[in-house]
Amino acid sequence: MEIRTTETAVPTAGVQLTGDLVVPAQARAIVLFAHGSGSSRRSPRNRLVADALNRQSLATLLVDLLTVPEEAVDDRTGELRFDIGLLTERLVGIVDWLGSGGPAGPLPIGLFGASTGAAAALAAAAARPDQVYAVVSRGGRPDLAGADLNRVRAGTLLLVGGLDTEVIRLNERARAELPAGAQLRVVPGASHLFEEPGTLDQVAREAADWFTAALPAQPG
Template identity: 60%
Template sequence: MDVREEAVTIPAGGADLPADLLVPTEPVGAVLFAHGSGSSRHSPRNVAVARTLSAGGLGTVLVDLLTPAEAEADAVTAELRFDIDLLAARLAGIVDWLDSARPFDRARIGIFGASTGAAAALVAAARRPEQVHAVVSRGGRPDLAGAALGQVRAPTLLLVGGLDEQVLSLNRQARGQLTAPADLRVIPGATHLFEEPGTLEQVAEAAADWFREHLHPQPAPA
């Protein structure tokens, strides 16, 4: 499948955020990535997942949610990476940009969140229920989304490593608070970062299947 790479700057939440797009010829959906603690759009794990999604016809958006100055400060204080409200506001702003700029034409939008980014993804989905149609969390902290969990309408897939016991427990609790269709899947033998052979590939395939199912263009009313 032909996939075009494009670098853009997206205005969102009072900041201009650099982003890398992968645009298939006829995208069956568009997936916005919300990276985790202390990471960026260059996260090798998210880049790998994005390439799997794009090979399956899904457009992807890898974006820095913090400005360079904010990222520099966060490297010292580690505060902004846990500012779920700030990150969610920027994700919601990017969703609005995707809806208006339409780099993927009219493709439906999903969000892929990792670590703390998963909480921000769920809060953004709760704030944009008409625009966000699916969420996938990789080793995420959905519990940090708080009361927003009960407001999420997008079908949500929680992917957790079987050896990541504390995060698995937190995901089970969060799953119980989600009222939207949700599934918790455990990747056997995987730790938090899915560094074990084959585990990240399982994450990517599960995410691709979830997004293709829930972002696939809906048939026009008869």
């Protein structure tokens, strides 16, 4: 299946961001990616996962949640990538934009978050329970979503590397705050960035299966 990526202007929360959009033929839903600390929409890890979702007839939108000037500041200070309130506000704005039709039509929405992006994804899911149906976190910091965790209604899957012991502990704590049905799965032999052979492929398979099961088919 040919996968064609379109660079798309994404309006949200008073700014315009840049996203990479893929809409397979007969797409049944769309997954919005919130990348993590110091990463970007061009992250090869997120792109590998997005490709797996596209092969399952899921559209994907990978967005840089910071503007170019903000990214320059963050490269120096590292502070904006941990501004969960800012990242959440922008994700919620994109969810609303997608829900109103956006560039892909009114498709059911899922969120994929990595590192600090996972906290923003969960907080956005809590803010938009009638629009976000599923969330997957890869090596995420869901604990940073704080009190929003127990308001999440979307089906949630937390994926953590087996060698990432501190992040496992943080995800276990977050899982206890999430409603029943959320799952924590540990990928054996994987470190925080899932650089070990085969581990990121497992993440892609798990995410594709989770979204396929949790996201409703497009009406009509």
